[in-house]
Amino acid sequence: MAAERTIFHADLDAFFVAVERVLDPSLIGKPVIVGGLGPRGVVATASYEARKFGVRSAQPMAVARRRCPHAVYLRGNREKYSEFSHRFFNLLDEFSPTVVHVSIDEAYMDMTGSERLFGAPKHVAENIRQRTKQELGIAVSIGIGPSKLVAKMASEEAKPDGVFEVLPDEVEAFMASKPVRAMPGIGPKSAAALSELHIETLGQLAAHPVGPIRRALGPNIAGWLQLRAKGIDNSPVAERSKARSISAETTFAEDISAQDEMLDVICHLSEKVGRRLRSSRMYARNVSLKLRYPDFETITRQVTLQQMVDGDDVITSAARELLQKALAQRSGAVRLLGVGVSGLGERAAQLSLLDAAVQKDSAISGALDAVRGRFGDDAVRRGS
Numbered sequence: 001m002a003a004e005r006t007i008f009h010a011d012l013d014a015f016f017v018a019v020e021r022v023l024d025p026s027l028i029g030k031p032v033i034v035g036g037l038g039p040r041g042v043v044a045t046a047s048y049e050a051r052k053f054g055v056r057s058a059q060p061m062a063v064a065r066r067r068c069p070h071a072v073y074l075r076g077n078r079e080k081y082s083e084f085s086h087r088f089f090n091l092l093d094e095f096s097p098t099v100v101h102v103s104i105d106e107a108y109m110d111m112t113g114s115e116r117l118f119g120a121p122k123h124v125a126e127n128i129r130q131r132t133k134q135e136l137g138i139a140v141s142i143g144i145g146p147s148k149l150v151a152k153m154a155s156e157e158a159k160p161d162g163v164f165e166v167l168p169d170e171v172e173a174f175m176a177s178k179p180v181r182a183m184p185g186i187g188p189k190s191a192a193a194l195s196e197l198h199i200e201t202l203g204q205l206a207a208h209p210v211g212p213i214r215r216a217l218g219p220n221i222a223g224w225l226q227l228r229a230k231g232i233d234n235s236p237v238a239e240r241s242k243a244r245s246i247s248a249e250t251t252f253a254e255d256i257s258a259q260d261e262m263l264d265v266i267c268h269l270s271e272k273v274g275r276r277l278r279s280s281r282m283y284a285r286n287v288s289l290k291l292r293y294p295d296f297e298t299i300t301r302q303v304t305l306q307q308m309v310d311g312d313d314v315i316t317s318a319a320r321e322l323l324q325k326a327l328a329q330r331s332g333a334v335r336l337l338g339v340g341v342s343g344l345g346e347r348a349a350q351l352s353l354l355d356a357a358v359q360k361d362s363a364i365s366g367a368l369d370a371v372r373g374r375f376g377d378d379a380v381r382r383g384s
C-alpha cells in the first residue's frame with residue numbers, strides 16, 4: 001500500500017466579483033455580474049446573489065440580463081485579476097513546495113507530510129483561508145482529500161467560504177451519493193448516455209457491470225471512470241514531464257522578408273511554447289531559435305537565461321533577440337521560423353526568489369492561459 005496522501009484543492013469564491021468588491025466595497029451584498037458587455041458578450045462570473053437567479057459563467061449576457069436585470073454589470077479588469085491571482089499563489093507557496101496552478105484562481109497543493117510542520121490539515125486549511133481573507137480581502141474554499149479528484153470535489157462541497165475534508169475511509173461514501181455530473185470529466189453527453197443505463201449517481205456507476213458502460217462511452221474510459229467513481233485517483237499533484245525540450249515552428253507558404261512580420265511570428269510561437277511549458281508545469285533555462293532560409297540553409301541559435309522562466313514575455317524577447325542577431329549575420333527572406341525552450345526543470349520551490357518581473361510575467365501568462373483555454377488561442381494577446 002502506498003502511503004496516504006493529503007491533497008488540497010483551493011479555489012477562490014466568485015473570483016472576478018470578489019476582486020471587484022475589494023476595489024469597490026459598495027458592491028458587497030449586491031448581485032454583481034462580470035463579463036463581456038457587448039451584444040455577444042458572455043458572463044465570466046456572477047456573484048452568489050446573482051447565481052440564485054440562474055446566472056452562470058459562460059452564459060450569454062443577454063440571458064443574464066433577463067434573469068437578473070437588477071444586478072450590477074461590470075466589464076472587469078484583467079490586470080487586477082492577474083495581480084490577485086499572483087498574490088494568492090504566492091501565499092499558497094508558503095504552505096507547500098508543490099503547488100500546481102490549474103487556472104487563474106485554483107490550485108492543487110500536495111500537503112502530504114506537512115502535519116509536523118503546520119498541524120492538522122483542517123487547521124492548515126483554515127489558516128490559509130484566514131490569511132487569504134486578511135491579505136487579499138477575498139474568500140477561498142478548500143477541499144481536502146487523499147487524491148486530486150476527491151480534493152477537487154470536496155472544494156465544491158466547501159463552497160462558498162469553507163473547508164471540507166474527506167478522510168480516506170469516507171471517500172467511497174462521499175462519492176457514492178453524488179450525481180454523475182459532479183465528477184470532473186463527465187459532461188452532459190456522457191451523463192445522458194449513463195442515464196440511458198439508469199446510472200444517475202457515482203455509486204451506481206461504480207457498481208454497474210462494465211460491459212454496457214464500455215459500449216455506451218467507449219472501451220478506454222469505462223474502466224477508468226468506474227475507478228474514479230469510487231474516488232480512486234493516483235495521479236501525482238505535479239506531473240513529471242519527460243519532455244526535455246518544447247518547441248513550435250512554422251513554415252511559410254511564401255517566404256517572408258519583412259522583419260516586423262518575423263517578429264510577430266516569433267511572438268506567436270513563443271506564446272505557444274510558453275503555454276505548453278506552463279501546462280506541463282515546467283520552467284526553462286534556455287531559449288532557442290530555428291531559422292531556415294529559402295535555400296534551405298538552417299541555423300539554430302540558443303541563449304541561456306539568468307534564471308528559470310515560464311512566461312511568454314521573457315521567451316518572446318529572448319527569441320526576438322536571437323532573430324535579430326541571426327539576421328545581422330545573414331539577412332533576407334526566411335522560409336521557416338521556430339522557437340524552443342530546453343533545460344527544463346520543475347517549478348522551483350523557491351519561486352519567491354525569482355525576480356519580480358519574471359514572476360509577474362509568469363503570473364500574467366498563466367492567467368491568459370486560463371482565458372485562452374476557455375475561449376481559444378487567439379482570445380487574448382498581450383500588448384507589448
Ligand code: TTP
Pocket residue numbers: 011012013014015016017043044045046057058104105106159160374
Ligand atoms: P471559477 O473558479 O470557475 O469560478 P468563480 O471563482 O467565479 O466561482 P466559484 O469558484 O466560487 O464557483 O473561475 C474563476 C474565474 O475565471 C471567474 O471568476 C471568472 C473566470 N471565468 C471566465 O472568465 N469564464 C468562465 O467560463 C469561467 C467558468 C470562469
Ligand code: MG
Pocket residue numbers: 011012013014015105106
Ligand atoms: Mg473560483
